Amino acid sequence: MKLKPRHLPINRHGLVLGCFALLVTGALAMTQALTENRISLNETAQREKVLAQVLPDQWADHPLDQHKTELYDEKTGLTRTCYITKVNGSATAVIITATATDGYSGDINMLVGILRDGSITGVRVTKHSETPGLGDAIEVLRSEWIKSFDGKTLSSPIESGWTVRKNNGAFDQFTGATITPRAVVNEVKNTLQFFNSVKTELFSL
Amino acid sequence: MSDTTANSIAGNSSDSPSIRALLTSGLWSNNPALVQLLGLCPLLAVSNTAINGLSLGIATAFTVFLSNISVSVCRKFILADIRIPIYVILISGIVTMIGLLMSAYAHEMYLRLGIFVPLIITNCAILARAESFASKNNVFASAVDGIATGAGFALVLVALGATRELIGQGTLFADAHLLFGTSTSTPLIDLGEQYQGLLIAILPPGAFILFGLLLVLKNLSTTKP
Numbered sequence: 001m002k003l004k005p006r007h008l009p010i011n012r013h014g015l016v017l018g019c020f021a022l023l024v025t026g027a028l029a030m031t032q033a034l035t036e037n038r039i040s041l042n043e044t045a046q047r048e049k050v051l052a053q054v055l056p057d058q059w060a061d062h063p064l065d066q067h068k069t070e071l072y073d074e075k076t077g078l079t080r081t082c083y084i085t086k087v088n089g090s091a092t093a094v095i096i097t098a099t100a101t102d103g104y105s106g107d108i109n110m111l112v113g114i115l116r117d118g119s120i121t122g123v124r125v126t127k128h129s130e131t132p133g134l135g136d137a138i139e140v141l142r143s144e145w146i147k148s149f150d151g152k153t154l155s156s157p158i159e160s161g162w163t164v165r166k167n168n169g170a171f172d173q174f175t176g177a178t179i180t181p182r183a184v185v186n187e188v189k190n191t192l193q194f195f196n197s198v199k200t201e202l203f204s205l
Numbered sequence: 206m207s208d209t210t211a212n213s214i215a216g217n218s219s220d221s222p223s224i225r226a227l228l229t230s231g232l233w234s235n236n237p238a239l240v241q242l243l244g245l246c247p248l249l250a251v252s253n254t255a256i257n258g259l260s261l262g263i264a265t266a267f268t269v270f271l272s273n274i275s276v277s278v279c280r281k282f283i284l285a286d287i288r289i290p291i292y293v294i295l296i297s298g299i300v301t302m303i304g305l306l307m308s309a310y311a312h313e314m315y316l317r318l319g320i321f322v323p324l325i326i327t328n329c330a331i332l333a334r335a336e337s338f339a340s341k342n343n344v345f346a347s348a349v350d351g352i353a354t355g356a357g358f359a360l361v362l363v364a365l366g367a368t369r370e371l372i373g374q375g376t377l378f379a380d381a382h383l384l385f386g387t388s389t390s391t392p393l394i395d396l397g398e399q400y401q402g403l404l405i406a407i408l409p410p411g412a413f414i415l416f417g418l419l420l421v422l423k424n425l426s427t428t429k430p
């Protein structure tokens with residue numbers, strides 16, 4: 001039976017749309033297959049680069065021997081990933097993930113590097129959505145501020161000093177932004193307290 | 206909108222318009238942002254600094270260029286009734302592929318532009334070019350139109366970004382290293398520490414106000430006294 005032209009479209013529409021969807025899906029699958037390996041290599045390299053940033057510079061030449069573990073933090077109710085770092089065969093430092101939830105907008109994800117004696121080797125923000133031009137000075141690419149944590153411990157400054165200058169603390173705030181740096185300082189302090197509570201467990205792993 | 210060249214270009218034509226006409230149309234007389242008022246969502250959201258604007262501008266221009274070419278190549282097979290879903294399939298496919306390729310071969314750049322790439326799909330200026338131009342013209346003319354439209358959009362992004370950055374923060378093209386990959390960079394203009402900055406220019410309301418003023422300027426320049 002010969003169909004009149006006006007009866008054709010419904011079938012043809014489906015067919016043509018299906019063909020385009022198939023074509024694009026095919027092209028996407030091909031691109032994904034071709035790029036998959038490179039992307040995962042890039043991501044690993046990037047993660048290692050960020051991890052290395054919170055550790056002392058003189059370790060940068062050696063490939064890091066890191067052991068990853070996840071521990072629950074009762075105070076903040078978050079699970080933290082800890083990367084125990086060995087230098088010359090002995091566990092010397094640990095990098096702990098931290099999330100400040102009381103920033104100006106959204107979570108601020110950070111990495112905190114801590115030596116065995118409880119002093120900070122470095123803090124870096126890995127992801128945030130603070131106000132551009134104000135709160136984003138927590139990024140190391142935009143400001144040196146985040147380096148003011150280097151060498152700090154829970155006892156230096158003393159506990160009441162673990163906030164911004166506006167609240168009589170030891171850390172600078174930014175022009176026009178107090179909430180963001182205060183949230184970061186507070187979370188770094190939480191991370192140090194967490195470190196103290198799990199120190200023995202961490203370094204026995 | 207009131208522009209006659211733009212309408213004649215967008216219309217169905219067997220002989221393609223000249224390159225010159227295409228470039229003038231995309232960059233100025235029929236500019237996607239200033240005249241057609243398309244793609245305002247990414248435009249207002251990502252124009253808080255000149256470098257952010259430039260980054261999104263480059264990514265968008267590249268997408269509209271490729272989407273125009275692919276729509277034009279397929280235009281004989283695209284049925285009128287289902288053309289919009291087909292355009293959407295093509296454009297989102299292209300944007301996803303650009304994202305994957307960037308992540309594989311220019312990972313540093315992907316980390317900087319990464320958040321802007323999915324935003325491009327929401328830019329209806331690209332869909333508009335596919336519908337009103339690429340589906341009716343040959344591949345070469347569509348490619349040129351893609352470049353012109355993309356550049357026109359990018360130009361507005363950079364202009365708005367530069368204005369907002371200068372008023373809000375007192376710098377111009379600060380943080381260029383985030384885009385170009387050098388380790389540090391100094392802003393083109395820096396008003397210094399004494400300039401406190403007018404915060405509202407960086408925040409969303411500033412985007413609307415300053416974009417409105419840009420529109421006023423554009424309309425003043427094209428209205429004959």
